[in-house]
Amino acid sequence: MSTQEPRIMVTSNDMERLRTLIDATSGERAEALDSDLTLAQVVEPTEVPPDVVTMNSRVLYRDEETQETREVTLSYPKDASLEEGRVSVLAPVGAALLGSSVGQEIERLLPGGKRKRLRILAVSYQPQAAGRYH
Numbered sequence: 143m144s145t146q147e148p149r150i151m152v153t154s155n156d157m158e159r160l161r162t163l164i165d166a167t168s169g170e171r172a173e174a175l176d177s178d179l180t181l182a183q184v185v186e187p188t189e190v191p192p193d194v195v196t197m198n199s200r201v202l203y204r205d206e207e208t209q210e211t212r213e214v215t216l217s218y219p220k221d222a223s224l225e226e227g228r229v230s231v232l233a234p235v236g237a238a239l240l241g242s243s244v245g246q247e248i249e250r251l252l253p254g255g256k257r258k259r260l261r262i263l264a265v266s267y268q269p270q271a272a273g274r275y276h
Contacts, residue, residue, distance in 0.1 A: 154185070215227060243265075
């Protein structure tokens, strides 16, 4: 995460589960997510705005280089499935989406040194906005 990016917002429930995931996972991806979370604004599930990407949110984003759009569900690694459009929070794109909001542009360094810029276009489903707080 660069210093120019806005601070991300994470629910207290997601933070607790993600900390458990990081503690049980080794490697660069877990370390990168841990670094992002240290800068996160933590809010109660009932207080998160409906346009913020939380865990299990369905989000539409655009690759700013290719202009390709994609809709994915931000998932825990055990639930991730590219065929089902479920991206892991430990994947670079998944970590970039977490805590971002509609209209925000995110830049991530991918494996191999390539940079990817994404813009959040919509959050079509967010568990908290649907009344699902756990």
